[in-house]
Amino acid sequence: MERPVIDREECTGCGICIDECPNECLEFDSEDIATLVNAEACDGCGTCEEVCPTEAITMEESG
Ligand code: SF4
Ligand code: SF4
Numbered sequence: 553m554e555r556p557v558i559d560r561e562e563c564t565g566c567g568i569c570i571d572e573c574p575n576e577c578l579e580f581d582s583e584d585i586a587t588l589v590n591a592e593a594c595d596g597c598g599t600c601e602e603v604c605p606t607e608a609i610t611m612e613e614s615g
Pocket of ligand 2: 558562563564565566567568569570585586603604605606607608609
């Protein structure tokens with residue numbers, strides 16, 4: 553299963569990935585950076601990677 557890895561240096565906090573994730577897996581952390589908060593619900597669809605305007609998200613194999 554692939555999961556999103558978010559490059560904190562590249563995330564601008566636009567929130568698009570949070571809005572577009574079909575499974576509500578992403579939220580802002582305390583610094584307004586997108587973070588995966590619900591990995592169990594992530595189905596690896598890659599939507600977040602596709603919609604991120606700064607290419608901050610990379611899908612990577614996990615476990
Ligand atoms: S890969 Fe799909 S389900 Fe997982 S966080 Fe991204 S948009 Fe959500
Ligand atoms: S879409 Fe990209 S830049 Fe916008 S909040 Fe998500 S990771 Fe950050």
